[in-house]
Amino acid sequence: MSVLVFLDHADGHVKKASLEAMCYGAAIAAKTGVATEGIILGTVSEDLAALGQYGVKKVYQLKNGTLDHLDAQVFTKIIAEAVSAIGAKVIVFPNNLSGKAIAPRLSARLKAGLVAGAVALPDTSNGFVVRKNVFSGKAFANVSVSTDIKIIALNPNSYSITTSDTKAEVADLSINVDPFKVKTVSVSKSSGEVPLTEAEIVVSGGRGLKGPENWGMIEELAKLLHAATACSRPVADSHWRPHNEHVGQTGIAIAPNLYIAIGISGAIQHLAGVNRSKVIVVINKDPEAPFFKAADYGIVGDAFEVVPKIIEAVKKMKGVA
């Protein structure tokens, strides 16, 4: 009996979404009086014992460099074996790109109910009910899981990280690794920039910016705030910005702590991708822009006048020349 957390990693580091998943798993385990354990497939450069600070008692590692890449089929088989060896009853994944690849497979393999996109701890007062996002962030559903083993894929940035001064025990796993049927041939990452789905702050531009040549101020503000850059659909469709920056109903859905929308009117499809942001700032010259209704802070004004002044003020606040 335990809660098992899948620890997704990249570039030698356990991802932030995995740290959230550990804290979440530990909170479930505390409710039911069992231990939380982590499973990590592949190699990382950091000290796994230190993950104890996020509430895991033990970390199982299958140290095999092949597993630094993902083949969901192979990963699923390994995790399923580990689940049965460990006797895990609740399995927590970060609902990030790796989680979305593996958790559904594991659910089908183990016939274990999956709640994908969970945003709160399970309510165990009457069964096992987990709240998740539905209708692209416009509503929540409370989903009851009736199977003996339960799988939860936790939405990134929906559970706070808390730490304590504890070390985890680290144990080697020995499970056979099948040959990959999906082989990674190349990886391209925009270096030095904050990945959009992991960013705590996102600065986003829309058609109001008039053209790709005007993105300098968006990038400058994002850099100052350690933020990721994003854009609305028309901007991506006009090829002003790459498709992977498009947030909205048909692009990427994000939930940063702060979303700054510049020159975006806030069509319902755009809101569906950003409405889980904790605080929304809207800068638009049209006071009737629908986005103001969803915003926490706003400035009705011309982005080309307002944004440079914001950049100045942020520089002053941070003491940057």
Added chain:
Amino acid sequence: MKILVCISKTPDTTAKIAFTDNNKKFAADGVQWIINPYDEWYALVRAIELKEKDNSTVLHLVTVGMADTDPIIRKALALGGDEAIRVNADSHDSFFIASQIANVAKQGSYDLIFTGKETIDYNGSSVGGMVAELLDLPYVSLATKFDLNGTSVTVTREIEGGEETDEASLPLVVSCQKGMAEQRIPNMKGIMSARTKPLKVVEPSTVEPLTNIVSFELPPAKAGVRLVPADNPAELVRLLHEEAKLI
């Protein structure tokens, strides 16, 4: 070469989201239904492009839904595809749906199965992975690019902060997102021919769902926007720093 594309019916992207029956049911009154955009724009259109390149390709569509799904599946057939299969059942449980699709797939022995990356209503992003597991096939999720050379596949998928290019072989299951293809509008010829394309209705197999939605909730309304004068943007920075404590 046989391709199966999974199609879902979802409320239009602008539909008002509300619930009835003590917050147990989606209020479907007056809602316009569409093909789930990820299924249509990316999965289906890319499959049609593959068929256009190799005319011997057989392209089937599958959906799990009641008779009210027929207009949606006909609309998908108007874009392209040779025939459609509708499993006559209604469920919000991804495992139930995936099991029905896997059963259809087993009977048709498809080389390639496409799904959209998720539906815009239940946002599970689960059916593709589950179908792959039930059929014991490899799975590439959230693909942005897909190319076929004989039975060899080159596929690009999204990873945190970038993209990864993978190689695989058919048979394969792929979930599709933006980048795979561009949206198309059905033409009159397509709409006319869709009327006579076969739409087979099959009864579901017995599958025990693994989850059940007990209720829905709407998020609390925002308190309202706090406007900062345009001539003093520094005040916004101060509020974000001192009040919201976010920067």
